[in-house]
Amino acid sequence: MIRFVCALLFLVTAANAVPPQIKYSESFMKVKSMRHRFGGRIVGGEEAEPNSIPFQISFQTTGDFHFCGGSVMDKDTVITAAHCCDSFNSWEVQVVAGEHDLFSTSGDEQKIPVKDTSPGRR
Template structure:
């Protein structure tokens, strides 16, 4: 009996770690096509595996844990349905990837990377960059409502990505260290105090936008849509200077 209990606990731990590493829309809905103009799909062999955020014509931000060799991935803008070619997609090879120099793959601290596209995107009605906040912008509070978007799974424990872009509104959850012991100042928590709304597998690297500002990157968490374990996001405003430095020195 004791051995079976230990085995069960070990299996649950493995599943939890797997969910945390794959990371992550639960409780949301399909968006109006092309309404989230900064959303990017990062693809390997034309298969979506992570999200990203356009911040300038030739630059996309994603999570460092989404890294793959630049020669093996493409970035797609103006994407809505992953299942069909709709004629509005802009597909780019990747010139170079800049993973944050202090990224820690064990703790997910500094989970951010910059992707330089092979050519600048065509900015139009469907494609526009997101605004990157700085330290001078108003701080977020527990009443701040944000939108997270992506093609991630729509049901807990599912392995099937959403064929269309979806989004859900969630709240900033202060005092993130109440939920996780390894939280740093470079992370923010967001979700619902009742659970049921969250990013999930396939949403990793995607945008969390609050009051029109690109505040977070889908990074990690325990499970999905759990009221006791909100999603954890990389705090983008902490990296505004690093982002500017990389872009200015690699133009």
């Protein structure tokens, strides 16, 4: 009986020691490594009042992972840094307006799918 219990304990421990095989997209892994490398803090800054910068948007994956910011140019155009678009297809990205806190939902957020990315367009 003691052998059975030890063997069972070993199997349960071994099964829990193996991490699950989760396959992340190459784009997600690149963004994740960028976030780790650059951190998420602005030194010496102050938190803005909610909705006080209405032209500021968040570029997020369709899984709600923020990876870049941008500015509204007109009703159909948002501008951001070129490196923010070179790892994603347009169907993998959404623009989120009204986002104040990435870790909570206020109800003011508007999620808009990206139709096209055009790097270098002037």
